[in-house]
Amino acid sequence: MPKIDMDSIEPNNTTGYPSPFDAEVEGRWKRRLGPICGLTDFGVSQVTLKPGAWSSQRHWHNGEDEFLVMVDGEAVLVEDDGRTTLKAGDCAAWPKGSTNGHHLINESPQDCTFVVVGGGTNTGGGYSDIDLAFTSEGKYARKDGTLYPDANRPA
């Protein structure tokens, strides 16, 4: 296939996060590219963050490698050991199993856009700053293991 026609793919800002953890990602608009393009070996999305939006709650994956390249605008990458500004062309990688949680926050007055890739198998993961984890069954749980009702992680 030639260049992906992004305008033909409707972005969405849905999330499975239980309230109140959903508020910060309301301005995160995602286009999932893999299924539309016939890719099955890894997941890949184009994501635009409106000013103020977060890419996710700060998290890690137990069983899935993640890689990101900023393509337009800028955002702040937050991890255990500090903050780093990512500008167009900058890349970051998070190997599975590292519990150094990460997310991006668009603190600029303009939209920013990145491409993010994920591979491997979901075996759960955690969130650094809030009482939340995700399970290998795609559910959201508290850190004591009890499930949040009706909170399913998008496939």
Place this chain on the structure above:
Amino acid sequence: MPKIDMDSIEPNNTTGYPSPFDAEVEGRWKRRLGPICGLTDFGVSQVTLKPGAWSSQRHWHNGEDEFLVMVDGEAVLVEDDGRTTLKAGDCAAWPKGSTNGHHLINESPQDCTFVVVGGGTNTGGGYSDIDLAFTSEGKYARKDGTLYPDANRPA
């Protein structure tokens, strides 16, 4: 880990292509990011093409999905059905098994840079325009199956 420090990673322009198919990729400078970042679920590289350089001979993979996002400059994507210019932010995807070969040519007077991701398992593949194929054992062969001597595909 925070932002990948690209300046700390030496790019290389090596290729396993047998002569004379190696000439067109001499100006292709690649940084393999996966091993340095501890990623194993997919391969990912940052590639800069000097003016006139090709990303590869025009090819396909039998068993590996491929995805590319242009991050700086522009190049022409060539496939069976024509040519498409890719500019910063543009994405393209090639699902495994499609024999519609692809490559990028930097026809501009400036460098261009893209990030490319590959997943799956090497089960061989082909080249659209020349007497070349690659095998599941990482060798280069002619289309009649005879191997080119001492021509090994980089891992």
